[in-house]
Amino acid sequence: MSSFFLSFKTKSGALGKKRKNLSQVKKKRDSKAIKNKKIPLATTIPTDEDEDIPSDSDTENKDYQSLGIDEDFSDREETAPEKRLRLAKDYLQQLKAEERGSSTEEDEDDDVDNDAIGRRLQEKALEKSGRIHKAVADQCTAPPLESIRFFKGHRLSVTSLALTPDGRYAFTGSKDSCIIKWNVEKGVKEVMITRGKEGAPGHTGHVLALAVSTDGMYLASGGTDNLIHMWNPLTCIHLHTFRGHKNSVTGLVFQHGVNQLFSSSLDRTVKVWNISEMTYVETLFGHQDGIIAIDCLSQEHPITAGVDKTIRVWKIIEESHLVYHGHKSSIDTVKMINDKNFVSGSQDGSVALWNSSKKKPQVLKSSSHDSADFG
Structure with a gap:
C-alpha cells in the first residue's frame, strides 16, 4: 500500500517566528493575570455542579497529615506485631485474673503475684520447647489383662x-x-x-x-x-x-x-x-562397630548407640559429634526425652539416664533387667 505526506513550506523560518510570538503572548497574559490577582490558568475553577464543601473530617485529615500521621490510621488493618502485642496483653490480663481468683473483677496490679505469673510463663515456654520436667509417677502398674488387645x-x-x-x-x-x-x-x-x-x-x-x-x-x-x-x-x-x-x-x-x-x-x-x-x-x-539404635527430635542432632558400647550425638551442621561412655556391653536402645536428656539400655542389664552436657550418665541402674548370656 502506498503512502503519502504533506509538507508545508514556510519562508525562512516563518513558522518558528509564529511559535515564538505565541509564547510571548502567553507569558504576557499570565503575568497580567497575576498582577491583577486573577486565578492562574493552571487552576481549575469549580462550578456549582462539581464544587465540594469541606467537612470537619477533611480538616481533621489535614491536621493528621501535618503531624505525619496516616489519615487512614483508624481504618487500617492491625499489623502482625500489633496483634502479637495485643494478644500478649490479653494473655497477661487472663493470668492476672486467674491469680486473683476472679476473671471479672479488675483489682489493682499490686494484688497480683507477679512471681507466680512469671513462673507460669516460664513453664509455658519450656512446655512449648519440649524441655519441661513434670513429676508424673514414681511407680508403674501393669494394666488389667482384659484391657490388653492382642494382634496376630x-x-x-x-x-x-x-x-x-x-x-x-x-x-x-x-x-x-x-x-x-x-x-x-x-x-x-x-x-x-x-x-x-x-x-x-x-x-x-x-x-x-x-x-x-x-x-x-x-x-x-x-x-x-x-x-x-x-x-x-x-x-x-x-x-x-x-x-x-x-x-x-x-x-x-x-x-x-x-x-x-x-x-x-x-x-x-x-x-x-x-x-x-x-x-x-x-x-x-564414627562408630567402631555396628549401630543398633537411633533416635531424633526436632533438632538436627540424631543420637545413636551400638555394639561398640558408645552413644553418639551427631551435630550435623557443625560436622562433629559427641561420644558418651557408661555401659559395659552392647547398647541396644536409646531414646531422647528432650534435646538435653536421653535414656539408654544395654545388654549388661543396665539402664542409664544422661544429660548431653555430661560425658557420664547422671543415673545408672545396674541389673535393672537380667542380663543375657551372649558369651
Missing part, C-alpha cells in the same frame, strides 16, 4: 513397630519379611505388604526397622536386605527405594517437623536422606 498376623517374630501420629494405625515388621497395617481402634488387620519379589516391591529379608514421619505422609522400612523402602501409610503404595548401606539397616527415624530421614546400619554408618526429593544427602562415620 505374622508368621515369625515381630521385630519393629511404628504408630501414626494420630494413634489410629500401627505398622509392624517381622522376620517373615512382611509389614502389616493394623487398625488400632478396631483391632483388625487392614493391609499386609508381603515379601518382595520380581515385579512387586518389598523386603526379601527380615524387617528390622519402621518409622512414620511426623506429618503422617511417609512410612519407612529397613531390614537385612540392606534396603530402605518408602511407602504411603494411607494406601501402603510403594514410593521409592533407597540403596547405599552395605549391611543390615537396624534403625530409622524422621526428624520432627522435617521430611528428613536418618538410618543406622551394622555397616557402622548413619545415612541422611531427603524425603521430599527422595535423594541421598550424606553419610556420618
Whole structure:
C-alpha cells in the first residue's frame, strides 16, 4: 500500500517566528493575570455542579497529615506485631485474673503475684520447647489383662513397630519379611505388604526397622536386605527405594517437623536422606562397630548407640559429634526425652539416664533387667 505526506513550506523560518510570538503572548497574559490577582490558568475553577464543601473530617485529615500521621490510621488493618502485642496483653490480663481468683473483677496490679505469673510463663515456654520436667509417677502398674488387645498376623517374630501420629494405625515388621497395617481402634488387620519379589516391591529379608514421619505422609522400612523402602501409610503404595548401606539397616527415624530421614546400619554408618526429593544427602562415620539404635527430635542432632558400647550425638551442621561412655556391653536402645536428656539400655542389664552436657550418665541402674548370656 502506498503512502503519502504533506509538507508545508514556510519562508525562512516563518513558522518558528509564529511559535515564538505565541509564547510571548502567553507569558504576557499570565503575568497580567497575576498582577491583577486573577486565578492562574493552571487552576481549575469549580462550578456549582462539581464544587465540594469541606467537612470537619477533611480538616481533621489535614491536621493528621501535618503531624505525619496516616489519615487512614483508624481504618487500617492491625499489623502482625500489633496483634502479637495485643494478644500478649490479653494473655497477661487472663493470668492476672486467674491469680486473683476472679476473671471479672479488675483489682489493682499490686494484688497480683507477679512471681507466680512469671513462673507460669516460664513453664509455658519450656512446655512449648519440649524441655519441661513434670513429676508424673514414681511407680508403674501393669494394666488389667482384659484391657490388653492382642494382634496376630505374622508368621515369625515381630521385630519393629511404628504408630501414626494420630494413634489410629500401627505398622509392624517381622522376620517373615512382611509389614502389616493394623487398625488400632478396631483391632483388625487392614493391609499386609508381603515379601518382595520380581515385579512387586518389598523386603526379601527380615524387617528390622519402621518409622512414620511426623506429618503422617511417609512410612519407612529397613531390614537385612540392606534396603530402605518408602511407602504411603494411607494406601501402603510403594514410593521409592533407597540403596547405599552395605549391611543390615537396624534403625530409622524422621526428624520432627522435617521430611528428613536418618538410618543406622551394622555397616557402622548413619545415612541422611531427603524425603521430599527422595535423594541421598550424606553419610556420618564414627562408630567402631555396628549401630543398633537411633533416635531424633526436632533438632538436627540424631543420637545413636551400638555394639561398640558408645552413644553418639551427631551435630550435623557443625560436622562433629559427641561420644558418651557408661555401659559395659552392647547398647541396644536409646531414646531422647528432650534435646538435653536421653535414656539408654544395654545388654549388661543396665539402664542409664544422661544429660548431653555430661560425658557420664547422671543415673545408672545396674541389673535393672537380667542380663543375657551372649558369651
